[in-house]
Amino acid sequence: xxHLTTRKGGLGLTIEDQKYAKFNSVLVPMEExxxxxxxxxxxPFEGLTYNPVGxxxxxxxxxxxxxxxxxxxxxxxxxxxxxxxxxxLGDIAISPLSxxxxxxxxxxxxxxxMEKGFVPIAFGGSHTITxxxxxxxxxxxxxxxxxxxxxxxxxxxxxxxxxxxxxGCPVLRIVEDGYVKPENVVILGVRSFHxxxxxxxxxxxxxxxxxxxxxxxxxxIEKNLRWALERVKDxxxxxxxxxxxxxxxxxxxxxxxxxxxxxxxxxxxxxxVRQVALSGCAAFDVVELAPSLDVRDTTCLLMASLVLEMIxxxxxxxx
Ligand SMILES: [Mn+2]
Numbered sequence: 109x110x111h112l113t114t115r116k117g118g119l120g121l122t123i124e125d126q127k128y129a130k131f132n133s134v135l136v137p138m139e140e141x142x143x144x145x146x147x148x149x150x151x152p153f154e155g156l157t158y159n160p161v162g163x164x165x166x167x168x169x170x171x172x173x174x175x176x177x178x179x180x181x182x183x184x185x186x187x188x189x190x191x192x193x194x195x196x197l198g199d200i201a202i203s204p205l206s207x208x209x210x211x212x213x214x215x216x217x218x219x220x221x222m223e224k225g226f227v228p229i230a231f232g233g234s235h236t237i238t239x240x241x242x243x244x245x246x247x248x249x250x251x252x253x254x255x256x257x258x259x260x261x262x263x264x265x266x267x268x269x270x271x272x273x274x275x276g277c278p279v280l281r282i283v284e285d286g287y288v289k290p291e292n293v294v295i296l297g298v299r300s301f302h303x304x305x306x307x308x309x310x311x312x313x314x315x316x317x318x319x320x321x322x323x324x325x326x327x328x329i330e331k332n333l334r335w336a337l338e339r340v341k342d343x344x345x346x347x348x349x350x351x352x353x354x355x356x357x358x359x360x361x362x363x364x365x366x367x368x369x370x371x372x373x374x375x376x377x378x379x380x381v382r383q384v385a386l387s388g389c390a391a392f393d394v395v396e397l398a399p400s401l402d403v404r405d406t407t408c409l410l411m412a413s414l415v416l417e418m419i420x421x422x423x424x425x426x427x
Contacts, residue, residue, distance in 0.1 A: 218240075237395060
């Protein structure tokens with residue numbers, strides 16, 4: 109795996125006095141991780157697009173955001189670096205002109221990390237990367253997994269001007285290629301004039317659970333999430349969670365290609381992500397963060413805090 113990453117084993121820095129520690133200072137080399145610890149993996153890839161919007165800067169943006177925070181969760185009473193260890197494996201060396209080669213490298217790194225028993229958190233990249241990470245995850249778990257998909261869009265486009273791996277297509281590719289059964293896919297947060305009728309109807313046709321933001325509000329955020337977790341866990345060996353930045357209320361996330369009104373508020377998505385991590389999620393990603401579009405690092409900071417919730421949640425259940 110080493111030849112596929114730009115950095116080996118994280119920073120390896122430690123600060124003796126925890127009261128001064130920032131998150132980046134508690135990262136450890138990969139060799140120090142035990143089963144159930146966290147491996148961070150950057151995937152700076154936004155497809156073979158002629159019009160890049162900045163998603164390839166996501167890993168850098170998340171790392172910058174993480175560096176701002178302290179490694180302690182008061183809500184969960186978990187100290188990252190004590191209760192759970194984290195290594196940053198650096199970025200997968202993507203191939204900007206080849207989906208095949210990029211997906212092959214994602215597959216290799218993800219499987220290697222999971223074979224070692226680590227919980228991967230991948231930083232995209234556009235949502236294109238999730239086609240690769242979920243397929244690797246599903247293969248690893250005998251093609252018997254659930255998929256929780258936080259997104260303003262169902263990502264069930266057939267193609268985009270002929271591109272079948274565009275960021276609007278991964279749910280359709282994953283389901284039609286047989287990696288996840290549609291009844292074990294839950295898409296939360298769809299809304300607001302961002303998709304064609306054909307895309308929405310395709311989601312209905314293939315039978316995935318697509319929930320509009322309006323219905324989530326009516327049902328209540330917590331109740332809806334409990335229902336969603338039941339669907340993704342029903343009969344599966346493990347489940348994966350992907351977090352598209354645009355699922356959050358657009359005014360809070362300027363640093364994404366399709367900010368969209370009427371989404372989850374920061375506090376709501378924070379509670380959801382924490383609950384998902386506590387509930388046994390086996391792999392995560394955060395996608396569609398474009399730091400070059402961001403305003404005063406607002407989006408980078410919010411998405412980094414959600415990564416910390418993932419880590420602390422896994423730490424709590426390991427404790
Ligand atoms: Mn998406």
